[in-house]
Amino acid sequence: MKxxxxxxxxxxxxxxxxxxxxxxNYHVVTANNGKTGLIEAKKHMPDLIICDIMxxxxxxxxxxxxxxxDIITKHIPFIFLSAKTEHKDVRKGMNLGADDYITKPFxxxxxxxxxxxxxxxxxxxxxxxxxxxxxxxxxxxxEPIKNLENLKTYFNQNVEGFSYQTNETIYQQGDNSNYVxxxxxxxxxxxxxxxxxxxxxxxxxxxxxFFGFTSFSQNIPYQEFATAIENTQVFRLSKRDLKQILAxxxxxxxxxxxxxxxxxxxxxxxxxxxxxxxxxxxxxNTILQFTEKMKKRPNENIKISRSxxxxxxxxxxxxxxxxxxxxxxxxxxxxxxSNIEIIDLNKLKKMN
Numbered sequence: 001m002k003x004x005x006x007x008x009x010x011x012x013x014x015x016x017x018x019x020x021x022x023x024x025n026y027h028v029v030t031a032n033n034g035k036t037g038l039i040e041a042k043k044h045m046p047d048l049i050i051c052d053i054m055x056x057x058x059x060x061x062x063x064x065x066x067x068x069x070d071i072i073t074k075h076i077p078f079i080f081l082s083a084k085t086e087h088k089d090v091r092k093g094m095n096l097g098a099d100d101y102i103t104k105p106f107x108x109x110x111x112x113x114x115x116x117x118x119x120x121x122x123x124x125x126x127x128x129x130x131x132x133x134x135x136x137x138x139x140x141x142x143e144p145i146k147n148l149e150n151l152k153t154y155f156n157q158n159v160e161g162f163s164y165q166t167n168e169t170i171y172q173q174g175d176n177s178n179y180v181x182x183x184x185x186x187x188x189x190x191x192x193x194x195x196x197x198x199x200x201x202x203x204x205x206x207x208x209x210f211f212g213f214t215s216f217s218q219n220i221p222y223q224e225f226a227t228a229i230e231n232t233q234v235f236r237l238s239k240r241d242l243k244q245i246l247a248x249x250x251x252x253x254x255x256x257x258x259x260x261x262x263x264x265x266x267x268x269x270x271x272x273x274x275x276x277x278x279x280x281x282x283x284x285n286t287i288l289q290f291t292e293k294m295k296k297r298p299n300e301n302i303k304i305s306r307s308x309x310x311x312x313x314x315x316x317x318x319x320x321x322x323x324x325x326x327x328x329x330x331x332x333x334x335x336x337x338s339n340i341e342i343i344d345l346n347k348l349k350k351m352n
Contacts, residue, residue, distance in 0.1 A: 002119060003027045005046040007037035007063060008081070009055040013104070017050070017081070020108060026115075034058030038066055041073055043169060048118055050111075053082040064096050072162060077118035081106065145245065148255040152208065154245070155182040159235040164228040177214040177222045179236045183207050186232025189308065190224045201311045204229075204289065213260060216243055229308070279315060283323045284351035286313040287333070291342065 004026045008014040011032070018028045029044050031037035035057035041049060049067070053060035060080055067073040079100045084090075090101045099121075100114045145151055161184060164170055170181070170188065181188075183205055190211060191201040202224055205211045214220045216239065246253045286309050310320035324340070327333045332348055334341045342348060 001025060001027045002047040003029065003044060004115070005029045005031065005037065005040055005044060005049045007031045007034060007040075007049065007051040007055070007060070009033055009052060013052075017111075020111070024112060034060060034063040037063055041067060041076070042070075043172075045072070045175070046076060047122070048077045048079065048115060050079045050081050050115075053080060053084050061092065061096060064098060068097050071160075075122075077122055079114055079118065081111075145249045145252050148252060148259065151245070151249075151252050151256075152182060155235040155237060156184070159237045161233055161235050164232045164234070166228060166230050168228050170226040170228065170234070171212065171222050173223060173225050174221050177212070177220060177239065179212060179238055180210060180242050181212045181226075182235045182237075183209050183211070184233040184235060186234075187229040188226055188232055188234070189229050190226045191311065192224050199307070199311045201308065210256075210259065214239075216246075279319060279323055280326075281351055282313040282315055283309075283320060283327070284348050287340065287342065288348060 004021055006014060006018055006021070006028055008017065008030070009032055014030055014032065018030055021028045029040050029046060031040045034051075034055045037049075037051065038058070041063075051060045051063055058066075060082065064078055064080075067076065067078070077099045078097065079102060080098050081102050081104060083104045094101060099118050102111060102114060145154060159182070164186075171177075171179075173192065185207055187207075188205045188209075188211060189201050190203045190205070191199050193199055203211070211226060212222070214222060246256065290309065306321055306324070307317050310317040313320060315323070324333065324335075327348075328335065330347070332342070332344045334343050
């Protein structure tokens with residue numbers, strides 16, 4: 001099901017248009033102004049955006065300008081839906097890079113025709129790009145990659161990079177799992193959210209780590225969320241391209257299996273610790289784990305929310321904060337604003 005973001009400040013128009021799109025079997029995300037629309041675009045990564053022009057907070061022209069400058073969103077088809085019918089307004093919208101301009105009131109068939117043609121265009125371009133990319137990979141692999149480190153080198157030299165700010169979502173649970181990621185710089189957490197809205201961090205990934213793996217043989221969506229803990233840069237390779245690389249380089253496939261097996265073992269150990277360790281031991285181990293993943297020295301601050309720390313430890317946030325306070329009283333850690341500084345690393349390790 002294709003996902004469409006509808007940015008429209010008029011409630012009646014927004015709700016009626018959203019209903020039309022949903023009846024046509026589109027998944028619709030809505031926003032009531034341009035500023036909220038930008039947030040929703042980066043959060044949901046829609047297949048197409050329909051946007052009004054005259055809106056509070058940020059008008060449609062501003063929305064398109066900002067999205068077109070972002071490497072992650074600049075290729076999303078963008079259709080203006082507006083009551084502004086003057087030629088200069090239409091011309092301005094198209095000059096900014098809009099794919100189409102529909103005036104209100106609009107005919108349903110006109111709207112659906114515009115959507116279908118833009119989505120078809122993207123599908124064709126994507127297919128051609130994948131064919132071209134497959135040919136380029138074939139040329140790049142005249143000599144087989146012998147190990148996982150060679151694969152990481154390939155990522156660094158040939159794969160497009162993306163930047164994410166602190167707390168920015170890289171992908172969401174349920175999104176199509178089209179890509180595998182390698183971290184160039186920064187730290188990423190992957191996590192699930194239970195029925196009560198509680199977050200369980202499943203893994204921390206640091207520089208030079210892979211993440212984002214799902215089934216290679218089935219179209220299974222991502223089973224968790226991935227968010228940058230600090231400003232992060234990643235390389236992103238399509239799963240289709242990675243499958244071709246692995247098919248031609250069996251030794252790398254075996255090393256990748258070992259890597260994924262180690263990840264499963266780490267997660268099992270984390271679950272065992274959450275189930276059986278004392279609160280103090282869980283707290284100490286979690287701080288040490290973050291220090292290792294984020295490559296911090298003992299006297300450096302750990303810039304991470306306490307709720308994230310508590311999530312990994314499997315402890316209620318209130319209990320975790322009380323334990324941190326006890327550690328401070330014992331001279332093991334100190335607080336620098338909202339950050340944590342390790343004062344006595346040896347004491348912390350003895351608790352682990």
